[in-house]
Amino acid sequence: MSQPYPFFLPRDRNWQPEAYTPGYKTSIARSPRQALVSLHRGSASERSGPVFDGLEIGKYDNDLLMNFRTEGTVAGLPIGERIIMHGQVIDQFGKPVPNTLVEMWQANAGGRYRHKKDNYLAPLDPNFGGVGRCITDSEGRYRFRTVRPGPYPWPNGINTWRPAHIHVSVMGPSISTRLITQMYFEGDPLIPQCPIVQVLKDDDAVETMIARLDMTHSRPMDCLAYRFDIVVRGALQTYFEE
Structure with a gap:
């Protein structure tokens, strides 16, 4: 185990949406029926984190163009817009979170x-x-190569669609900082129409989940890049799924 993380800033419950939000129908079944219990400090195990030094990461674990292909030719590559998804994992104080699992x-x-x-x-x-993983480097940076996902319909309403998105899980500096979120793409007109997004009370919370086009990391004649930085705790943390 790593050294215990010193302390956490309290979560702003006014910034996070209510667990029970009927406009997002899945929350009706998933939301808790009893009041939440506040844990001010947590146990030592919650304030320390796993060490991933012994985790075996395969050559193509972070390359979704290669890790499921059926043959070694161009015909064996996935169909779709090739993209690079990258960013930095930082903590509530702006410090990089190295050697953590994304x-x-x-x-x-x-x-x-x-x-x-x-x-x-x-x-x-x-x-x-459709799955990948990597370990952040000494500066908290991560990188994936994949295809841009398509939107899809879902039965929240008569004609409801999810925007193009990628689910992300990052452990952070300790067990209690594990974050599960979604990354949307800059400029997608479906974002404000999504019932999940509509439950957020603050536009700034939505912005934490939107990746920005990053031409400096794009590869000419190959793929565009999108930057998605992740804050794992504190007032500026990336919005996470309850």
Whole structure:
């Protein structure tokens, strides 16, 4: 285990949405029925974090263009807009969070997940698994290569669609700082129409989940890049899923 993390700033409950928000229908079943319990300091195990030094990361674990391909030719590459997703994980005080696990999962370019319960009409891509992981470097930086996911319909309303998004899990400096969030893409007109986004009370909270086009890290004649920095605790933390 790593050294205990010193202390945390309290979470602003006025910034986070209510757990029970009927406009987002899934929250009706998932929201707690009893009052939340405030843990001021937490246990030593909650204030310290796992060490990932022994975790074996494969050569293509962070490369979704390669980690599920069926053959070693261009025909075996996933279909879709090739992109680089990168950024920096920092803590509530702006310090980099090195050597922590970042995981991501997403739909394919047609908007379908490789999951047995996803019955959307879009076809599966035989060369795309939709999952990746990496360890942040000494400056808290991470990087994935993938395809831009497609939007998809979901039964929250008569004609409700999820914007293109990538799910992200990052452990942070300790067990209690684990963050699960979603990354949206700058300029997507579906973002303000999404019922999940609409439950947020503050526009700044929405902005923490939007990746920005980053031409400085794009690869000419290959792929565009999007930067998505993640704050794991404190007043400026990236909005997370309850």
